Amino acid sequence: MRILILGDVIGQPGIRAVVSALKGLVRDHRADVVIVNGENADEGFGISPAIADQLFKAGADVITTGNHVWHHDDIGDLLNGNPRVLRPDNYPGGAPGSGLYIHEGRGGRVAVINLQGRDRMPAIDCPFRRARDILKRIKGQADAVVVDFHAESTEEKEAFAHYLDGDVTVVYGTHTHVQTADERILPGGTAAITDIGACGPDQSVIGFDPAISVRRVITQLPLRNEVAANAATLHGLVVTTGEPAPRAASVERIQFRSLI
Numbered sequence: 270m271r272i273l274i275l276g277d278v279i280g281q282p283g284i285r286a287v288v289s290a291l292k293g294l295v296r297d298h299r300a301d302v303v304i305v306n307g308e309n310a311d312e313g314f315g316i317s318p319a320i321a322d323q324l325f326k327a328g329a330d331v332i333t334t335g336n337h338v339w340h341h342d343d344i345g346d347l348l349n350g351n352p353r354v355l356r357p358d359n360y361p362g363g364a365p366g367s368g369l370y371i372h373e374g375r376g377g378r379v380a381v382i383n384l385q386g387r388d389r390m391p392a393i394d395c396p397f398r399r400a401r402d403i404l405k406r407i408k409g410q411a412d413a414v415v416v417d418f419h420a421e422s423t424e425e426k427e428a429f430a431h432y433l434d435g436d437v438t439v440v441y442g443t444h445t446h447v448q449t450a451d452e453r454i455l456p457g458g459t460a461a462i463t464d465i466g467a468c469g470p471d472q473s474v475i476g477f478d479p480a481i482s483v484r485r486v487i488t489q490l491p492l493r494n495e496v497a498a499n500a501a502t503l504h505g506l507v508v509t510t511g512e513p514a515p516r517a518a519s520v521e522r523i524q525f526r527s528l529i
């Protein structure tokens with residue numbers, strides 16, 4: 270099975286690029302399943318039902334998110350109404366939605382798990398223990414297990430990948446929006462990368478207008494970031510499954526420059 274994963278879609282430039290390029294990427298990479306992180310899709314903060322629809326129509330099978338998913342007050346309706354839109358599972362009990370979806374498609378069954386780190390992030394439940402709980406729950410139900418670990422800290426992300434080595438197909442980081450060049454297969458057979466990068470404007474500071482970002486750091490005022498208005502590059506990963514399940518056979522980093 271070939272799994273195509275795209276990083277955080279940032280605002281209209283990111284959405285436009287996904288809508289125009291994803292079908293071609295699926296064809297070129299012979300992808301059986303597509304997973305996209307949509308937590309920054311709505312002008313940089315959160316996701317709306319209309320944007321989720323756009324991403325699904327563009328070819329996404331499952332949408333993962335992160336801490337910004339809560340930006341819209343009515344996000345619960347989307348999360349509870351569409352099980353293919355995930356939020357980090359390790360938010361304390363009572364939060365709407367779920368961080369687990371088992372997709373059944375061409376290549377087989379893929380469990381998609383969305384979790385969030387705690388280092389320089391909200392103090393939510395332990396992602397390590399939650400991952401173990403979920404894996405116990407879904408034992409035997411999936412041919413591949415894909416984990417979007419939405420986290421700030423490189424150390425926490427690498428520790429998390431090693432913690433799950435051998436028990437999942439891939440652990441990939443999201444949230445920091447800049448693709449890291451450390452994709453590899455760990456000794457137990459799990460593919461890992463610290464951050465797959467974003468689907469957002471090229472001339473930007475993590476997707477946002479550089480002029481505002483520079484003013485923010487210089488003045489230390491809480492200026493609101495705005496998505497930069499220029500063409501986006503799609504960053505992501507292609508993982509192929511190997512034997513025995515849930516091992517990865519290969520992992521390839523991708524970058525695709527959109528012209529719109």
Ligand SMILES: [Fe+2]
Nearest residue numbers: 277308309444
């Ligand atoms: Fe993000």
